[in-house]
Amino acid sequence: ADELKICQAFCTEIVKPPVEGESNSRRNIPFVAFVLGGPGSGKGTQCLKISETFGFDHIGAGDLLRKEMHSDSENGAMIQKLMKEGSIAPSEVTVKLIKKAIESAENCKFLIDGFPRSEENRVAYERIIGAEPNFVLFFDCPEEVMVKRVLNRNEGRVDDNEHTVKERLKVYKAITLPVANHYAKKGKLYKVDGTGTQEEIFERVSPIFASLRLST
Ligand SMILES: Nc1ncnc2c1ncn2[C@@H]1O[C@H](COP(=O)(O)OP(=O)(O)O)[C@@H](O)[C@H]1O
Ligand SMILES: O=c1ccn([C@@H]2O[C@H](COP(=O)(O)OP(=O)(O)O)[C@@H](O)[C@H]2O)c(=O)[nH]1
Ligand SMILES: [Mg+2]
Known part of the structure; x- marks a missing residue:
C-alpha cells in the first residue's frame, strides 16, 4: 500500500477511470518518462537498456510512426514525406498511436522516446492523455557527435542522410528544445551527458531510475 502511494504521488492526474473487473495493476495510473535529445543523442539505445534493467515499456514515437508509415494506413505517405524532410508529424496522429x-x-x-517534439505535441498529449509526464530524461550531446552517429546508424531510415539530419537539427533547436526548457522550469528535467560509450551513459542514467520506488 505504501508503494502504491509513492506511485500515485508521482502522477498528476488519472488517465483512465477504473473499470470494473480490471485487475488492480491495470487500474494503476501509468508512470511516464519522456526521453528527449537531438537526433543521434542515444535515446533509443539507452531506452533499451533502461527497459531491460528497470522493467519499463519502451514506446518510440518515431518507431510507431515508421510502423504506421509501412502499413497501409491513409497517413503513410504523409508521414514518409514529413520524416524525409525532417519535419514533425501532426500531433493527433502521434498522440493517437x-x-x-x-x-x-x-x-x-x-x-x-522522441516525444514531444514540439510545444504543440506536448499540449496535445497532456490534453488527450490527461496527464503530464512524471519526469523527462534529456540527453545532452554535441551536434558533431550526433551527426556522426546518425550517419553511421545504417537502419535504412529515410531520414538518416546528411541533408535531412541538418534539417532535423534545425527543427530540434527551434521547436524541440523549448519543450525541454518547459520541463526544466517545472523541475522535471533530468539532464544527462550523452557523450562517451553506451555503458558510460547508462551509468549516468541508472541512478535516476534506481531511485524510483514504483509499485510494479
Ligand atoms: N554512446 C554511443 N557511442 C557511439 N554510438 C552510439 C552511442 N549510443 C548510440 N550509438 C549509436 O548511434 C546511433 C544513434 O543512436 P540512437 O540510440 O538511435 O539515438 P537516437 O534515438 O537519439 O536518435 C545508433 O546507430 C547507435 O547504435
Ligand atoms: O513525436 C514524433 C517523433 C518522431 N517524429 C518524426 O520521426 C522522425 C524520426 O524520429 P525518431 O525519434 O525515430 O528519431 P531519432 O531522434 O531517434 O533519430 C522525426 O524526425 C520526425 O520526422 C515525429 O514527427 N513526431
Ligand atoms: Mg531514436
Whole structure:
C-alpha cells in the first residue's frame, strides 16, 4: 500500500477511470518518462537498456510512426514525406498511436522516446492523455557527435542522410528544445551527458531510475 502511494504521488492526474473487473495493476495510473535529445543523442539505445534493467515499456514515437508509415494506413505517405524532410508529424496522429500503445500494454511504466517534439505535441498529449509526464530524461550531446552517429546508424531510415539530419537539427533547436526548457522550469528535467560509450551513459542514467520506488 505504501508503494502504491509513492506511485500515485508521482502522477498528476488519472488517465483512465477504473473499470470494473480490471485487475488492480491495470487500474494503476501509468508512470511516464519522456526521453528527449537531438537526433543521434542515444535515446533509443539507452531506452533499451533502461527497459531491460528497470522493467519499463519502451514506446518510440518515431518507431510507431515508421510502423504506421509501412502499413497501409491513409497517413503513410504523409508521414514518409514529413520524416524525409525532417519535419514533425501532426500531433493527433502521434498522440493517437502513443495512447493506443499505453492502453494495450500490461505494464504501467513507460518510456516515451522522441516525444514531444514540439510545444504543440506536448499540449496535445497532456490534453488527450490527461496527464503530464512524471519526469523527462534529456540527453545532452554535441551536434558533431550526433551527426556522426546518425550517419553511421545504417537502419535504412529515410531520414538518416546528411541533408535531412541538418534539417532535423534545425527543427530540434527551434521547436524541440523549448519543450525541454518547459520541463526544466517545472523541475522535471533530468539532464544527462550523452557523450562517451553506451555503458558510460547508462551509468549516468541508472541512478535516476534506481531511485524510483514504483509499485510494479
Ligand atoms: N554512446 C554511443 N557511442 C557511439 N554510438 C552510439 C552511442 N549510443 C548510440 N550509438 C549509436 O548511434 C546511433 C544513434 O543512436 P540512437 O540510440 O538511435 O539515438 P537516437 O534515438 O537519439 O536518435 C545508433 O546507430 C547507435 O547504435
Ligand atoms: O513525436 C514524433 C517523433 C518522431 N517524429 C518524426 O520521426 C522522425 C524520426 O524520429 P525518431 O525519434 O525515430 O528519431 P531519432 O531522434 O531517434 O533519430 C522525426 O524526425 C520526425 O520526422 C515525429 O514527427 N513526431
Ligand atoms: Mg531514436
